[in-house]
Amino acid sequence: MERLPHDPRPWPARRDEALHDPVLQATLRRVTHRLNTARIQAYQNYPAGAEARERAKHRKREAVREWEPLLAQAEQQITAHGGQVFRAATPGDVGAYIKKVAQEHGVQRIIKSKSMATEEVQLNAQLEATGFAVRETDLGEYIIQLAHEKPSHILAPAAHKNRQQIQALFRETVADAHDVVSDDIPGLTQFARQKLRQDFLSADMGITGGNFLVAETGTVVVITNEGNADMVTTLPRILISLVGLEKIVQDWDALIDIIQQPALSGVGQRLSSYTTMISGPRGPESWEGPDEWHVVLLDNGRQAIHDGPYQDVLACIRCGACLNVCPVFQQVGGHGYGSVYSGPIGTVISPLIGGMQTFGELPRYLCTVCYACQEACPMDIPLPEQIIGLRSQAVAEDREPAAVRTQYRLWGQAWSTVHGYRRSVQAARIAQRLALRHVGLAAGWLKTRKMPPVAARTFLEGWAHEQRRRRRA
């Protein structure tokens, strides 16, 4: 089984599909703009949040650096509270373990709250292949599960669909969906609420991800806005939490500093609507919570990242801020990346988890090195530098065709001198006049881009002309 699922279509195909999808374009623009503005305002109006971020970022880096003793401590705490811990090296290990637990307990119906780790290991496909019914309960995830698609944004998985498409989807795929008479958004949401209610109440097993794992107390923290993780943790008798190794934080104080950051950076709220903290299964005296709780700690390449030059990326809290500011993401959306992890963070971790062979094209082509992500990231992860590092590696490992390389080399040489650059402007002017749009590098480039006309006289040329005129005068 592959380390990380990928879309087998080549990048140009994914790119062009995204650029020619007007619904995607409109929704992406709206969603990213709204989230960006909200993030900036949230920190501005809340200095305590900005101060906590400074502390959180240092402590998170430290926790990642020394994670082995912390993971051992978390494991010991969870076990002491009656939970069970399993370390999964691969996606297959996760699937096998959860299937075993489900079979032992005669589980039939499984409900899930949103978790990128479960997308990474393709948990639904693994469980469904064995005959378990799995239901995604986050509204966006529910929609893409019905459509058999992958998330297009780590926070808003169905950001690429509009209300009419969702109405049509419900009608086609959900029983009794004739009552979905209108395409208004509250109505669609209510319909999903009713349908998912039945799933919540009849499920035997719940699966969550985890935003943080506190070593000191063995607590898994799950953050949502919809309240579905609360249902998942409160109602079914068996609970599984799939948590990446990098979710570890040292202690309760470290949690206090970091707990607001995903909401502040992700959606511009001081805290998400629901934060659930699980530290053990239900005791005999308690009414709610699971009878059994299993924490699955996911490696899947994380230890290797930890031991290599990109360790800092493990401090990521998956807030999505870097996606929202990225000019490439704003154009092509999550599906353009062909990985469940998209945007700048996906450009770094997809090749690190899934291999350069498959995901080398992400650092190579899907970054303009504008540094917007670096500025937005609450954990100050040096994403652009990491992308450049991976880009060099990709280029060194996997060569472009000779003709393309020669063109880039000549271009690089030409622009390395002032005269070369000026001559290229003159050449472009001539090429433009001759309508030479379809040769060499320009051919692919201009398929989905507009080439701005080269000025009849550039600023520099005008300036030089003006200088000469003054000297003469």
Added chain:
Amino acid sequence: MHEPVDLFTTQWRLLGGEVVLADAAVGWSHTIEDVLAGVIDPAFPTVVGFDTGDWPKDVPWSALCETIGARFYDRHDLDVLSRQEALQDIVAHASVGVTGAAWAAADTGTVALYASAQTSLSASLLPPTHVVLLPKRRIYATLAEGLRAVHAQGAVPHLVKLISGPSMTADIEGQLVVGVHGPRRVVTVIGDW
């Protein structure tokens, strides 16, 4: 400098929650009756409530609910049923769930609930309206203070839930909709009992 109560009220409302400031002179029962009458759905005339020991004393819950045409279930009424029956048959069909709160935080507009023998988190989750009875003294100025209190007691409760406003989603076209899985309305009644 804001009083925690004022700041909590501002933040909770900002998130889409409602606040009722109860006045001892009016009587807690009166205020609670008013609040319940305003949120009860006649099609589902059931109220479930779990007293953590910090509710105002001497509120005649059953009688009070009767006057607004609803039936009241507390922990003891539900204990005679299996957990599954209680959840599916009663709590899932109630239109109002009433709980207390372990504490609240003003700067984030957050209410904290712990699962225990006395409290049921389901009352805060399944019904379309959640009413929180919050004594003034339980409101901290900041979330950080509240969270420190969770740990200060020694062991962390096995299930802690922080609620900051109603359940919401922006998953369709980025438009905010309240009440997707959890309650649509969250009403906090604050008083000095």
